[in-house]
Amino acid sequence: MKPIVFILLVVLVVLLAANFQSLYLSYAVARAWQRLAASNPAVGAHANPPAMSDSPDGALAPLWRFSLINGAGQVSSDDTFHAASHTVQDGLRLLSLHPDPDFPAENGDMWARPAAGRYNNVAFVSRGGWLPTAQADIVITFYARVNPGFYGTAGLVIQPEGTLSEQGLFVDSFDMAGVTFVGPESSLQGHHGALLNLSLGWAPARTLPITGADMFRAAQYELRIRRVDARAWRVSVAVDGQAAGALDMPPFGPFEIQVWSDNYRLEYARPTWLHLAPLQSVSYQDGGEKTFIIGALQVGEAARP
Numbered sequence: 596m597k598p599i600v601f602i603l604l605v606v607l608v609v610l611l612a613a614n615f616q617s618l619y620l621s622y623a624v625a626r627a628w629q630r631l632a633a634s635n636p637a638v639g640a641h642a643n644p645p646a647m648s649d650s651p652d653g654a655l656a657p658l659w660r661f662s663l664i665n666g667a668g669q670v671s672s673d674d675t676f677h678a679a680s681h682t683v684q685d686g687l688r689l690l691s692l693h694p695d696p697d698f699p700a701e702n703g704d705m706w707a708r709p710a711a712g713r714y715n716n717v718a719f720v721s722r723g724g725w726l727p728t729a730q731a732d733i734v735i736t737f738y739a740r741v742n743p744g745f746y747g748t749a750g751l752v753i754q755p756e757g758t759l760s761e762q763g764l765f766v767d768s769f770d771m772a773g774v775t776f777v778g779p780e781s782s783l784q785g786h787h788g789a790l791l792n793l794s795l796g797w798a799p800a801r802t803l804p805i806t807g808a809d810m811f812r813a814a815q816y817e818l819r820i821r822r823v824d825a826r827a828w829r830v831s832v833a834v835d836g837q838a839a840g841a842l843d844m845p846p847f848g849p850f851e852i853q854v855w856s857d858n859y860r861l862e863y864a865r866p867t868w869l870h871l872a873p874l875q876s877v878s879y880q881d882g883g884e885k886t887f888i889i890g891a892l893q894v895g896e897a898a899r900p
Contacts, residue, residue, distance in 0.1 A: 627770055627796030631755075631845035632826040641849075643733070644724050646895025651683040658721050658894070660851070661761045665716040667701060670709050670763035678715045678881075687738075687890035690717040690749065690856035698881035705877065709763035713879035716857035723756030723851035725894065727822040732899055734820075735852065737892040739774070740813040746778035746882035749856035751889065752792075753820065753830075756849045769797045771853070772830045772844050773818055776810045776887065780880070782863035791832050791840045805832055806839040815891070821899070822846070852894065856887035 647658040655662060663670050666677025674681055678695035681688060692715050695701075701712030710716070725733045737751060752773030757766055771794050777787040784799050789808035793801045808814060817833040823843075831841035860880040 623796035623798045624800045627768060627798075628800070628845045630768075631770065631795070631847060634848065641726050641728065643726060643728075643731070643896050644722065646893065647722075648894075649688070649890075649892040651686055651688045651890065658852075658892070659719050660722050662717075662719045663761065663763050665710045665714050665718075665763055665857075666695075667697060668707060668710060668712040668714075672761070679717045681717050681719075687888050688719075688854075690719075690854070690887045690889070692717070692747070692856065692858055692882070692885045694883050695858075695881045698879075703879055711879065713881075714858065715879075716855060718759070718853060718855040720759055721852040721894070724849050725753070725820075725851070726849045727820050727828060729822060730899065731896040732819050732821045733894065734897040735818040735892070735894045736815060737889055738813055738815050739776075739810075739887070739889045741776050741810050741888070742884075742886040743811060744883065745776070745810070745885050745887075746780055746880060747856070747858040747860070747885060748775055748777050748781070748783075749887035750775040750792075751816075751818070751852060751854045751892075753818070753847060753850045754853055755847045756851050758851070759853065768795075770795050770847065772820075772842065772847075774805070774816055774832060775802075777861060778882075778885075780882075781859070781861040783861050785863050789834075791830070791842055793830070793842050793844050795845070801842050803840045803842060805834060807837060808834045808839060813888075819897070820850075854889060854892075856885065858882060858885075 649656045649658050664676040664679045678693045681690050703713045704711050727733050752771040754771045775790045775792040777783050779787050784802040786802055786804050789805040789810040791803045791805050814834050819831045821829045823829050828844050828846050832839050858880050860878045862876045
């Protein structure tokens with residue numbers, strides 16, 4: 596082998612190794628988009644559930660299929676478990692994380708099932724069956740804010756029906772779209788704060804700051820999911836009645852809603868001369884007390900304007 600060929604091969608191998616993550620994530624997003632676009636069911640005969648709302652009174656409202664808490668590598672259906680809890684106050688749901696004294700000794704294995712020992716999370720998953728049609732959008736409205744000192748991530752997103760089981764296991768790929776709040780210590784594709792996010796195949800696909808939104812201030816958010824055609828949807832967000840951003844997305848088929856608050860730490864490193872794109876990484880953090888507050892949640896069909 597000629598020296599120049601050997602040098603070029605070495606350079607190619609180094610570049611591929613340095614860019615494996617970004618290449619894989621790009622592939623995962625493209626593959627998930629294609630999979631979802633190809634599997635969109637016919638909607639001619641689909642009947643959406645009746646409009647539903649969350650009425651926090653200490654019990655699980657009919658809107659919700661289940662709630663769960665992750666902690667110490669386990670899953671619980673209790674209101675309080677390990678370093679997390681959910682409570683009701685003045686008609687609002689409070690999803691809270693607390694200091695985790697066991698955090699230093701817990702494992703951070705991202706592939707552990709149902710989750711890493713260091714992963715602390717509170718989640719509510721709704722009943723499914725929602726699907727935008729040619730005649731009607733699906734609209735989700737809710738009030739939300741986070742407490743001072745907020746860290747990690749929280750929010751409200753839609754995901755294909757049946758994505759998450761009551762045992763805290765993802766049944767298939769994780770695809771989601773909606774409002775994500777990201778703490779100031781983290782960065783999702785270069786952004787933190789109140790974001791409109793689309794993730795496909797476990798990978799962030801598109802992220803936009805929500806115009807005019809301050810996650811520390813209570814505001815009304817409206818997510819509107821619209822069918823564009825058989826292979827495309829569009830998700831838009833409004834804050835206190837003002838349009839604040841929109842993303843194109845693949846169709847999810849009948850979907851459910853997830854509300855959550857966790858202790859992820861998201862890092863987004865700018866590329867060096869070796870890297871074709873920035874590097875997105877995920878780890879866990881014990882950030883102390885945090886609360887995600889959500890209320891007045893309603894979901895239902897709305898005639899297309």
